[in-house]
Amino acid sequence: MTNFGVQILAALVLGLILGLTARSTGHTADTPNGLGTTLEVLGSSYISLLRAAVVPLVFFAVVASIANLAKVTNAARLAAKTLLWFAITSLIAVVIGIILGAVMQPGVGTGQTAPPDYEGKTGSWWAFLQGLIPSNFLGLSASTTAGEDGSMSTSVSFNVLQVLVISIAVGVAALKLGEKAKPFLDFSASMLEVIQKVLWWIIRIAPIGTVGLIGNAVASYGWDTMGTLAKFVAAIYVGLAIVLLVVYPLLAKFHGLSIRQYFTGMWPAFQMGFVSRSSIGTLPVTQRVAERNFGVPRGYASFAVPLGATTKMDGCAAIYPAIAAMFVAQFFGIDLAWSDYLLIILVSVLGSAATAGTTGGVVMLTLTLSTLGLPLAGVGLLLAVDPIVDMGRTGVNVVGQALVPTLVSKQEGILDEDKYNASRSGSNLLADDEAPLETNDDGGAGTGAERESESSRA
Template sequence: MSDASPGKKRYSLTTQVMIGMGAGLVLGVILNMLQIEAINTHLVGGLFGMVGRMFVNALSMLVVPLVFFSLICGVAGIGDIRILGRVGGKAFGLYLLTTATAIAIAILIALVVGPGQGFQMEGVDTSGVTGKEAPSVWATFASIVPRNPVAAFAGGEMLQIIFYTIILGIAVLMLGDKSKSFVEGCEYMNELMMKVVQIVMAFAPIGVFCLITKTFTEQGIGLFLPVLAYVLVLVFALLLHLFGTLMLYLKVFSGLNPFIFMKKIRPAQVFAFSTASSNATIPVTLRCVTERMGATNSVASFSVPFGATINMDGTAIMQGVATVFLANVYGIDLGVGGYLTVIAMAVLASIGTAGVPGVGLVMLTMVLGQVGLPIEGIALILGVDRLMDMIRTAVNITGDAVVTTIVAKSEGQLDMAVYENPMAGVITDKLDIDPVAEGHLAEAARPH
């Protein structure tokens, strides 16, 4: 791969993925219009479904070991329990701030536009709607502590895994030099997992092509028409938060150039869009903030998995817009108190929400139940939610990267030479990594 002829143009992995995504979109729309049963069953539902599922599974299989080893290295790299508490406090506070801002903006926009007014409810299938009881604040925080760490790892309970790993990392710091061999082993495993990430990423263009083709073949674009106002308001709110609020926070709190940031986070956004899973995108987000932006592993390995678990800006925006939409559909006036409740519940829900596809709808049932709206109304937006889920996941991981970059900059853990280098961390041909980025990754993996 590295011995490609000098005259042959090599596309970056991001470009290859975007080509695959575009080709999948076009093919999916065409197949949706043709509706050939044999092709839909055997090619789309069969081959494309299998390859897409394999790619998502391959990303997901990296998450738990990558989070564990990178987080151990991150805590050990920080080297001081007081600094760890400061980094964690900054990240947690910023995540809550961005989520609360996101849903407040979403509700305000939705109230001004008024999606759902005059909507005619006909032929709505509510068979797939399942409610979820709202947990108390205390129950949510109590569930962070795992009764059985092994079960938490096996079940992929990210918040419990993060809590356990941080406690383990603190114990490593307390043991001092006795932990040297253990930390070195974790550093090796962290580098090893990053190499596995490279291998999986080499197949990303094919996986993304299959995922997008299957989605648009099954969903088409006709499902947007009945709930077009909801879709347009939601997309506008998501993009406003992505390009407006988050970039404003980045500039205000760090002074960094938002244009450089948006260019460098693009690979993670593309993967988040195609997989609709914040957790599955963790490996790519980590690579972007360390290799492309210059954040040290000691900060990024803590903040990124933490954000993928508790920071759901896009999901919160969806819950705000959907609540206003359904309130208008049913002619229910929630009032100021009701919308304040929605903001509080959405922020609380984001803390305990798993970063997997489709979970936003489940959490929405909790919010609707809290303000007295019929849960059955979710059936109105079921058809378009998969595509909306893809967009809001891209917003979710962008928020994770913004907070990580801000915290790294505030702690003096951001390499500005890497951040300002447009070629830093660019993957030019599948498994080949830019030498600057590879050197930075090796440096970032070592304790600081």
């Protein structure tokens, strides 16, 4: 994983150099040259690969997570509390993002004006809420446009929130059917494994996409404009640091849990998420952190952590879209009303469910800008630095995905506090030779040796 992190950093430097080279040889957004076009194709192709995995990822991950509720006692109450805490932490994070956007004003002073095709803010509350209602089974929509030469082209898009609504309905229905739905649930779990493997392959070629994205942004917008993105990145990392180093530890403390143990326990998931930039790719480590370091019962963790990997994104779906929306508005000189800030909060708290473990920032940025009616040209601009901010975003995401089940377990009295308070050291945090966890009938957990010992005493 260390080599992968070096590859990402090298890709950022290479993309910057190639972008400046393309710019110096005459490339602009209106007059592209060969190098600039190549960078654009590399970046857009990588984003297309990520987007292609969103629909099956959300569907099968949510269905599999809901199916795991069958293994947990008091499943309905645990599920409700989990979702409530997902919403509470998202609300805290998005408020922090809005405050930072207002104080730091990362997009002010660019001198840019809104794109020619921008017709003013057209977003509304009702448009967002109506968008939750599925128009078809996969939440897909198609549009046909005519080219200047008279040719017709058709593009297909999807609404991730609609996909989520559909997957929840299917998952709950399968759970209610019991044994009749077992073949379908087994298939869903198997498909999720396959999709995760494909996603990991896509993640491994992220350096190539990074070269294209950063290079295209520099070549198209120039170095001066790119300088404002440094302020944007700084604002994002300040917000992430506040959530990771202040909000989360305080929540642990308020629940009677050690702050020191929180930091030592969450570290394996954070560093894996930071380097891989994928909540789904980090899912196995996040779940082991929740079970072995934090003491969450395995039956409950197998529901809460995978669900969080697709719906619990304080970095991607709260801090990032709040600051990003304000940056785009400031960048193009567009004023936001107080109702727009309330809409950002609503979209972030409800729309966090639209994140998908590997493209959460892109999905939420598009969702937030389109809901507010801001120029979608801002998406392409911010994608230039997305690899940089995505590392921190994903690190915060996975920590939250492990912490929330811990807080709920503590409230429900099912947390293994001996594991939470156990001493930890270096690479032994997640040793592979540690005895595997087994789920008790009551949703608790213990090692195989512990279960055998209890059996012999009985």
